[in-house]
Structure formats: C-alpha cells, structure tokens
Amino acid sequence: MPLRRWWDRAQAVAGAPGVRGLRADREEWLLAARDVAASGGALQALWVSVASGAVLQTTVCGAYLTDRGVLVIELALPAGGDPDYPGLQGIFPAASRLQRAASDLSGARSSDPDTRPWLSHARPYEFIRVDGEGVHEIAVGPVHAGTIEPGHFRFSVVGEKVLRLEERFGYVHKGLERRFTELPILQGHRLAARVSGDSAVAFSWAYCQALEGMSGCAVPRRAAWLRGACLELERLANHLGDLGALGNDAGFAFGLAQFSRLKEDLLRAVAAAFGRRYLFDTVVPGGTAVDLPAEAARALTEAVRAVCIETAELRGIYEEHEGVRDRFTGTGRLQPDLAARLGVLGLAGRASGQARDARVDLPCAPYTEVPVAKVVQQGGDVAARVAVRFEEAQEAGRLLERLLSKLPEGGHTATVDTPADGAFGVGLIEGWRGPVLVALQAGPEGSIRRCHPHDPSWQNWPALEYAILGNIVPDFPLINKSFNLSYSGADL
C-alpha cells in the first residue's frame, strides 16, 4: 500500500480522532497527493500559512480524507521560489480554487496553469467563452431578485440548454482568517460559529475540538452528548428548510408552507431548550454554554418526534406528487464516478454514491457510543439529494431521541488551558452540508497564529458546474438549491 508509508511516517495531530500530520518536501508533496488519490482519498482542505518571525516562513498545508483517517501534509516554502509549490489541480480538481484563493491571501502561487484570482476582485477576470452558432451568455448576479447571498453565474446557452456554467465568487470575503489572528484563542469559537451561519454548531465544535486537543482538555461526557444533540438539531432544521425551498422552487408552494412551519416549530423548541434558535455560541471551549435540564430535554424530544412524524407524511406527498417527481427525477444528475473524480463531499457526495460521513468513519464522542447509520444514494440527481435529506432528517430524529433520553450525568463544562505557543490542532465535524474542518495554530500568550476554517462548499461548488450541464436554464435554481452551498463559508 503506497499510502501506508505516508500514514506510518505521520505523527498524531491534536484535535479530531484519526488525524495525522507530516512534513514533506516538494517531490513528496506531489507523490503523497498521488498516493492519496490512488487509494481513493479526497482533498479535504488546502491552505497557506505565513508565520511572521525573525524569518518569514510560508507553509502550504493539504488535508486529505483517506480510509485510514485525515492526513495533513505540510510543505515549507523557500523564500523567492517561482512558482512557489507544485499545484495539485491535475490530481484533485477541487485544489484549483483553493490554491488561487491561497495565492490571493498569502501571495504563494502554485505551478498550475490557471492563475486567475479567486477571492480578490482587484484584477480583471476572464470567463471562458463558448463559441458556436446561437450560443449566447446569460450573466446572473451577484445581486439576485431574491434575498440570497451574492454570487455570479455565467451561463453559456443554446436556446434553453446550458452548455457551460462558470461561477465567480468572493463577493462576501470578510478577511476571516486575518480576524482570527486578532482574537484570543479562547474566544475564537465565536467567530468560527459565524463563518457560515447555517453551520454554526459544526464550525464552533470543530474549532473547540482543535483547541481542546491542543490544550489536553477532557470534555465531559455530558457536554459531548449535548454537542451531538446540537449538531443533529442543526442538521434537522437545515434539512427541513431545504426540503421546503426545494418544493417551492418546483412551484409547489404547499411544500414550502408546511416545511417552514415544521422548521419554525423545531426552532422554537430549540430556543425554549437552549435559549438560542440557531444555537450560536452554544458550543464553547471545554463543553457547552448551557446545560439541558431533564424537563427541557423531554419537551425537546417531544417536539422532535412530532416534527419527524410530519416529515415522514410530507415525504409521501413529495414522492407521490406527479409534478414534483417529474421536476426532481433526473434533474441535475452528478454521476458517482464524476463525483468521485471531483472529490464531492458531504450530503451532495452521499447522494452521488460517495459514502463518506465523518460521524461514521472517524467518530468522536458521542458518536462512538451512539452509532450513526450512513445514508447513501446512487442517483446523483435532485431526487437523490432530496431522498438523502429526508433520510438524514429521520436519522437525526432517531439520534436525538437517544442522545436526549440518555444524557449522561455530570457537569457540562471543563476548564481549558491556554495552549503552548506553536501548538497545532485540527477539528473535523460532519456538519449538515458535509465535513467542516478547522485547522488551528496557537500563538504566544493565548493568541491565534493561524486559523483556517474550511467549508465543504469549496469542493462542491465546482460539482454544480457539472451537474447543470445539459439541463435547461429554468432548472438551475432547483439544482442549485438541491446542493444549497455556502457563499460566506467559501468566501472566507
């Protein structure tokens, strides 16, 4: 096994279970990437960190999802290299945007041919043109007719048929990584929760996981179970919202009305239990911000049960409605082999046969004690992504029932010590959209030297460009919604 030599050489990294790291040189950087790809692994994240000190040290890091665990490979870049490091685009297509974004943020460039900016809008951007008779372009966004996040989509179409779609993002770049370095490391979870607001629990938990690993803090069992409950509540709420929106985009407003009501019922129950509708700042370093009394846990379980029963009924309506089924089936198909090639992660990946779920593959507490059933579909179309959502919503309901009814006794917080200068940790949590990774490096006196939050949208946005091919223009909103990717999370 070629991958094994890298895995055996790597040292354990603090934070999430099953993470190992190693330093590589330029040749090894490419070799390791090829070996990971050959063993069926995927690129989880790629970032560049610049350590300011006596000597300016730039390091490029790649995190790979393999069947053994997460492998983090670091490559220290010599000053003045041109290009600075070998690009991975040929091995992992998703690397292209990550490398271009890293170049915009740090100046370190890869050897790959596409050197257009990604996050930066300072330089002009050239879209790839499609030539041919009757081909014309439709430019949509960044300002849309509805209240959604900004992103630009350039369609090349013939009649109603889409020949090519090119995305352009970066409109909500907020300088998150820079802002992290200005915060005390024990406060960073609050910013992490706001990287992408719909994944607040996933990001803040991943951040806390990295931090707690670095400072050697043992999270109380009760806190881990509460965190699991929060994560599943977030998953359930987002799936309900998406299912309603998907019905609405198919012109079936009944679905939107029903699922909006269910989501609101759930959010109110969550607010009554935790004091927050969207669970911002519930996961804090060392545990959770609030405890859940037995009475509140029972009320929450009741609410979740009611929501799940109604969701199952609505699934029947969605599946039996001829018009809805016609719109969902076969639309925006992403074949499993293409999904594997593109390294599609999370929910969209599982709808295209990519059976990865960090809760099952690399379980942390409480998932070590409460096993999760992986939901995988092979269809790859909108209907498959809808089916994954329905089944994961039911699974979340089942997990919540167990987590809330058997909450372990004990405290819900532990003290977290400030990690040592230079300590490094990685957090990996399966959020509702997919695996969320936070790479955290401590600075002196409780500061953050570097923090990179990574949303799975990075990998999945390029897949959308393929899923739309051969479909008609008016089906794009439906396909886009079936992926429901984050703009904020990928614009950093």
Next chain:
Amino acid sequence: MKAIDWITQVLEMAVALAAAPAFLGWLNQCRAWLQNRRAPSLWLPYRNLRKLFHKEAVIAENASPLFRVAPYVVFGTMVLAAGIIPSMGTRLPLVVSADAIALVGLFAAARMFMTLAAMDVGTAFGTLGARREMMVGFLAEPALLMVIFVASLISSSTALPVITGHLASGHLGLSPSLAFSAVAFILVLLAENARIPVDNPATHLELTMIHEAMVLEYSARHLALMEWAAQLKLFNYVCIGFALFFPWGVAVGRFGPEQLLVAIPALAVKLAAAGFALALIETISAKMRVMRIPEFLGTAFLFAVLGLLVHVLLRA
C-alpha cells in the same frame, strides 16, 4: 341603440377595471388558505398599484420610445377587450367593431408590444422572458381559436354576444362538445396568464420567469400599468370562459335595468367560484419544465379539436 346599452357598455368596462385587482387579490387569498398560510388582504393589489403610481419612474438609458409606449398600448388593449366581452349584458355597442377572432388578435397585439418592449432594453432576462412568451403564445392562440370555433359552430356566429345569447337561451348544462372545449380553455387560460403550472407568478427566481422576466425593467407607473393590464387579462379570460361556457345570469335579448341588476351579483358569484377553482388547480400542481409547455398546450389544442369533432360528427 338604447341608453341602457351604453350604460351596460360603460358599466362592463368600469367593472373590469375596478374588479380585476380584487379578483387577483381573491385568488391569492384562496391560494394562501389552501396552503395553510394567513391570507394577504383582498385590497393588497390596489395598494400595490397606488404605491407604484406614486413612485418616480426609472427607465433604462438605452430604452427606445417603444419601451415607454408599450405599457399604455398593452393596458389600452386590455380595456378595449373588456369592452367586447359580454360579462353582464349582450347588447354592447362596441361589439359591432370586433368579433371573437378580433379579440384573439387584440391579445396577440398586446403580446407583441410586450415582448418587443422586453427585448428593447437588451437585458438577458427580458429576452429570455420574451422568447418563452412567444413560444407560449404561438401554441396557445390556435387552441384558443379552436375553442371559439366550436362555440361559433354551435351558434353560427363569431360575435361573442351572439354566442353568449344563443348558449344562455339554451338548456342548462354543457353539451359534450363544449365540455371538451372548456377543458381546453382552462389549459389555455393557465398558460396565457402566467399561472402555475406554466409560470409561477410568485417566484423570485429570475431564471425561471416568463411574464415577470418581461416586466423586470419596468418601474413605477409603467409597472403599475403592466400589472393592472395583467390583472385585466386574467379577468378578461375568466369572463370569456363565462361567456362561452357559463353564460347564466347575463342579461340577454332586449333587457331592462332589472336584468342588469341581476347580472352584477351573478358575475360576482361566478368570479368568486372561478377564483377558488383556479387557486385549487395552482395549489395541487407543481410548475412544469419549460420543455413540457408544448405538450401541455398541445393537449389543449387536442381537446379543442375533439370538441369540434364531437360537434360535427355527433351534432352534440
């Protein structure tokens, strides 16, 4: 021509102008109730129109005079159409100027101005909407003509008041040929008025729009006229449906004021029922793919032809 005829004529157009927004408001109310939502006010379309008339109009720099003229033409056409559809009485002075075929032509003229104006500014969405609208139009118009021909054959005239008068004096109940035509007409009505399952009037997704995409560049009084015209078009279509298939309550022959007094509440009741029926259709169906529209309107045409065949072959 008696004074009562002119009163009927003016009354019909005034009622159409005044009631068209309320009909849309009622339709939206029914839709909201059927979807378990709290309904918006019946008067919301009026408030919206008032708001738009009070706003300052913004027009694209490269817009030609056609873009400014189109809303007035489209609106004027719809008001004129309201004048020749016998919604309350059949003795209408304006009717001598236009029959049912001319009415279809009036709608086509409005469509032509609307699509030209949509393409005038040169945005991608306007052109997209105009293109789809023309596709809907050239499939819906033959079906609508077919529907009218069935009724014309039965009453031996293409003038709507004559058709209505003939059908209203007949027996209560639809003949088989008219029943087929009625199904065809409902399909055409849904397509022509940008209702679900052909278009979604409530959507904010610019890529899926048909009618909305064409009026995206309009604002203030121009948008108000376009929206009012769309409401009038829906009202007119529903009234054509009444005239052809449910002419009960319409004052026919040599009528006096008392028949007209009956016609007004009869129209209100029919409108309320039609609004609920439309809302029901829209609630239980999803929007179909644009590529399915030819199939949908082809079905409408087929039903209309079946109606014709039933009439010719079975004399029914």
